[in-house]
Amino acid sequence: MHLTLFIPDLLPPHGVPSAMPGNNPAPVFRRMLGRGEVQRFAPIDAEIWLCQAFEVEQREDWPVAALTAAVDGLAAESGWWLRADPVHLQLQRNRSLVLAAPELSVDAAEAAALTAALNAHFATDHMAITAAHPSRWYITQGEATGVTAPVLSAVAGRALPQPLLGGSRASHWHRVLTEAQMILHEHPVNQAREARGLPVINSLLLWGGGRKPAVPGRHFSHVCTDDVLATALAVQSGADSGAAPASAARWFGKRPDPDGRHLITLDRAHLAARYGGADAWFKAANALEERWLAPLWAALDGPLKHLVIVATGPDRCLRCMLRPADRMKFWRRSRPWAALMPSAA
Known part of the structure; x- marks a missing residue:
């Protein structure tokens, strides 16, 4: 089973403290970044990432x-x-x-x-x-x-x-x-x-x-999302589409196609980062860890054979690819919290 998880604004927004004494924020996500294959890209807006994921071209503007x-x-x-x-x-x-x-x-x-x-x-x-x-x-x-x-x-x-x-x-x-x-x-x-x-x-x-564009991308067979553009792209590409479940447990409970190429988009961190401030973003990020990242990390020992997490933030986009063998790379340290902050190298 292949899964791509797209989480806009999962990376800390401006205003989040770079030092968290007595706390261990985002431990699972930082472990994933430490053990997986990570690529860093320029910051990208959610709509543009979705269009590019389905190979929709920008013409006069993003259509x-x-x-x-x-x-x-x-x-x-x-x-x-x-x-x-x-x-x-x-x-x-x-x-x-x-x-x-x-x-x-x-x-x-x-x-x-x-x-x-x-x-x-x-x-x-x-x-x-x-x-x-x-x-x-x-x-x-x-x-x-x-x-x-x-x-x-x-x-x-x-x-x-x-x-x-x-x-x-x-x-x-x-x-x-x-x-x-x-x-x-x-x-x-x-x-x-x-x-x-x-x-x-x-x-x-x-x-x-x-104008309404062609949607040539066929990289995903199933799309779970609450985003109307992602739904539109799924429909135009011929992928099955449905609402994003509340958690990974709910998603696995629906028995997703084990041979499928799945895309799930989650907007909780995006809404918190844009409208709720630092405290709201922390709550959203912690909920995503508990409901999605931790269960998916564990699922790499089971049905999940290929996991890609795409996380955006104010100054970068990270793509983290994980396979079952990455769980055993104990010698690789978790990514430091400070390294996730805006403008960190």
Whole structure:
């Protein structure tokens, strides 16, 4: 059985202490890094890693919108697609922090009301926004959108980069964003959210533009994930797909194909690192150790013959390949905690 485990933001984020007196953080993960074959790469955003894993090419931009639109029930076989996701921009000194789903908890009625107001305003531009999912909104056009932008995971929970948009029609889309912000600011949905103490939807995040691409990669036969892009890529590649189990024990309990090439993506550390701070990240990392890494390390003595862990962080991506024989390499020391910190060599 071959398994690839993709865990965005498993490596410590900025703000996590580099010295942990009286503590032994991430012991299983550090043991795996000490005994396995480890490759270090430049930092990579989750959506880009997934596209590359399925051999999807970047053209004008990473064509995420058309892929996820198909999963969200839209006819995405033709045209150019662009995500226009609802976000909250939180002003902090001289920067704007991006809050996106699931931090916003936008419901279907709110999404329908907000997109109706936006569509009424942009009707003369022959542009419509479709809320196929409360947190995933789409724009489709017959010609190239002419805009490039960072993927969602590059900005979620982080400061909005400036300039945000590039491409031949960046100025047009900056105007669209400015006008959308004005419509959203005055909308009764946001007044009601503010009264309930919820963050208002005060902007859109444009990203993932392009036509629906071919998905030639056939490296995985089974994909377990809660990520809509990973689901879309699995479907397009012909792999079986399903939700990510709560633990390795649950996954093994489903009797996965012993001859399969499995991919599991886990987003718990990502959400904690972006929105919860150091304490939340530690809790998420410890839960991943207990529920996933420790059982998978033990399973190398059993049904698991090939394990690859891909972990991302602020300044690097690590790929750790493990085989059963690696469990017996007692002479190899665990990777020091300090070596996992951002900017560590």
